Amino acid sequence: AQSVTQLGSHVSVSEGALVLLRCNYSSSVPPYLFWYVQYPNQGLQLLLKYTTGATLVKGINGFEAEFKKSETSFHLTKPSAHMSDAAEYFCAVSDTGGFKTIFGAGTRLFVKA
């Protein structure tokens, strides 16, 4: 069975600081991995996804994530946080050909001025 663990339900950074949101997954087959962002009172939006190929994936708004098979991780980073990055972020995993995407519990990012 697949699962996703997001380390830290809340992360707080200063504006301009590095953003690092951690995600570890469990999957018996090669995984497809996603990061979604949810702004207050809105639905989820896809930030980036890893399917196959290059392990460093670039997404929207300056975010990127690196798939590390040996560490079963897919951490999300951004070099410099903006106030507009304050939101909840969800890591998700799906198996090959599957309909069922498993979401992590989410990490709420706070950005301090």
Next chain:
Amino acid sequence: NAGVTQTPKFQVLKTGQSMTLQCAQDMNHNSMYWYRQDPGMGLRLIYYSASEGTTDKGEVPNGYNVSRLNKREFSLRLESAAPSQTSVYFCATAMYRDISTDTQYFGPGTRLTVL
């Protein structure tokens, strides 16, 4: 294009009442999904419809029924609401059958409270 729309935005029910949540998409997508979001638990799949005319159970289907009315519309019904169904409900759509390589598009959500 409206994308994915959900109605209503908010709803308060009493235990035992029934209601239907509506989802419609104008993206010509094949697959549609219903999730619930609870604090600290992320999103959990209730039901999904791979294509018009088909529906399947997800992770937490008990207490819910769905109808894929046509390609555009996918409704979620609570026959006898319970307080445990208090949640935020999201509808999502995707173009292709294989969502592992496709992007899901989410509606704005319905906030449901069951008293």
